[in-house]
Amino acid sequence: MDKIKEAQIILKELGLPKLQQNEISALTLLALCNIKEKDNWKDSTKNSLGVSKGIMQFISDVYDKEYAPNTRETVRRFVLHQFVQARIADYNPDIPDLPVNSPRAHYALSIEALSVIKTYNTKEWEAETKKFRESIGNLSKKYAKNKAVHRxxxxxxxxxxxxxxxxxxxxxxxxxxxxxxxxxxxxxxxxxxxxxxxxxxxxxxxxxxxxxxxxxxxxxxxxxxxxxxxxxxxxxxxxxxxxxxxxxxxxxxxxxxxxxxxxxxxxxxxxxxxxxxxxxxxxxxxxxxxxxxxxxxxxxxxxxxxxxxxx
The missing domain is CATH 3.40.1350.80 (BsuBI/PstI restriction endonuclease, C-terminal domain)
Structure with a gap:
């Protein structure tokens, strides 16, 4: 099975809505994990990436998928925002108080999501995804509380x-x-x-x-x-x-x-x-x-x- 399909399965198992299980969402996850076609998911890493020069560039260079320049806004609004809400990704983890429209805005896998993703295709996968889904509510509250500090x-x-x-x-x-x-x-x-x-x-x-x-x-x-x-x-x-x-x-x-x-x-x-x-x-x-x-x-x-x- 190719990596894009595997990424779609991961997104589904992590509880993402169907709209965030499409190809561009899968490619975004691959970019955040820094996973190439022949890599193993256990080698996923946490990388801070901007949308254009990070995620979109990775998709183009590694998976040879070219998207129109205005696609970056689609990725931001209909992929990354949902990743953040689902606690798969963090927004501006390196500099939490960046202004909303800062050109330095970036996204990275959450530590919790990275830990689960590394178990894909192992015997721990099912238990880890279940635990992740069950804990999303608590993690979301904790995240919202942390964000409030920067208001x-x-x-x-x-x-x-x-x-x-x-x-x-x-x-x-x-x-x-x-x-x-x-x-x-x-x-x-x-x-x-x-x-x-x-x-x-x-x-x-x-x-x-x-x-x-x-x-x-x-x-x-x-x-x-x-x-x-x-x-x-x-x-x-x-x-x-x-x-x-x-x-x-x-x-x-x-x-x-x-x-x-x-x-x-x-x-x-x-x-x-x-x-x-x-x-x-x-x-x-x-x-x-x-x-x-x-x-x-x-x-x-x-x-x-x-x-x-x-x-």
Whole structure:
């Protein structure tokens, strides 16, 4: 029996759904195990591999299977995500706090899966796979608990705490809510807060609908949206670490998106550091505001005619 078919059997016995028992899933497992056609499964090793230059390259070089470049996203979403959920693989085991979209993202066999896979075609195989399947529930809970350590907690004005996924971007978002809001947007309500993993982590759709913000297009909103009812001001805040600053193009896009919203719009770009601000300064739109996490009690206004005059 060839190695691809054997890998499919292994995936089935480890409890993977049928969709994750296909050829690309089998090849992904072979890459993670570093198993070639004539190798024995007992020689499997734990290797940390990225998707394109690791897994896809192995599949091409060793098994002569060529996939289109966009297949890497399919592998990520419909193979590796399920491998992680089933505790067959670990995500970023070498650097657990990598940002979600980091180019250094990698996957590796879990120690538990490696131990079981090494017994394939031996008398221990049946007992080991049974033990693995029975323990998945407990391992999943343990994994979820470990992942929670790397979350970014953010306390909302109402006292509720949300846990954002790890990474510099969400650290900036947390600072916006916990530092910018009480300093420069006191008494404002948090209408929208996205997350790199869950785009609508916090969404006050009732208020948004009431003031004319289309709730079916929140993916087009900036990272954080605050609303001051007394002033009727809408703070539209971009964390530069996502898609850059509030640029002239972004202002036009948001003006079009919010054309039915009568609230006064305050455009803000949040930066983690002054160094990062200098890097993006040429792309920032005039008549917008700058807030820097490392200088939380100060603001920079781009253009001065609204504030021109003696102090």
């Amino acid at each position: 970014v907690p953010v306390k909302l004005p109402n006292g509720k705490t949300l846990n954002l996924s790890s990474g510099k971007h969400n650290e900036v978002q947390a600072a916006i809510v916990e530092q910018f809001l009480p300093e420069f947007a006191k008494d404002s309500e948090l209408l929208y807060l996205g997350d790199t993993e869950q785009k609508d982590l916090h969404l006050d759709d009732k208020t948004m609908l009431k003031i004319g913000i289309p709730i079916d297009q929140h993916s087009k909103l900036p990272d954080v949206v605050l609303f001051d009812r007394k002033k009727n001001w809408l703070y539209l805040i971009e964390a530069v670490t996502s898609h850059g600053p509030v640029s002239p193009k972004r202002v036009v896009e948001l003006e079009e998106l919010l054309k039915d919203c009568s609230a006064g719009k305050v455009y803000v770009t949040a930066f983690p550091s002054f160094k990062e601000f200098k890097k993006w300064s040429s792309e920032i739109a005039w008549e917008t505001e700058i807030w820097i996490c490392e200088m939380p009690s100060h603001m920079i206004h781009f253009n001065g005619d609204r504030f021109m005059g003696p102090r």
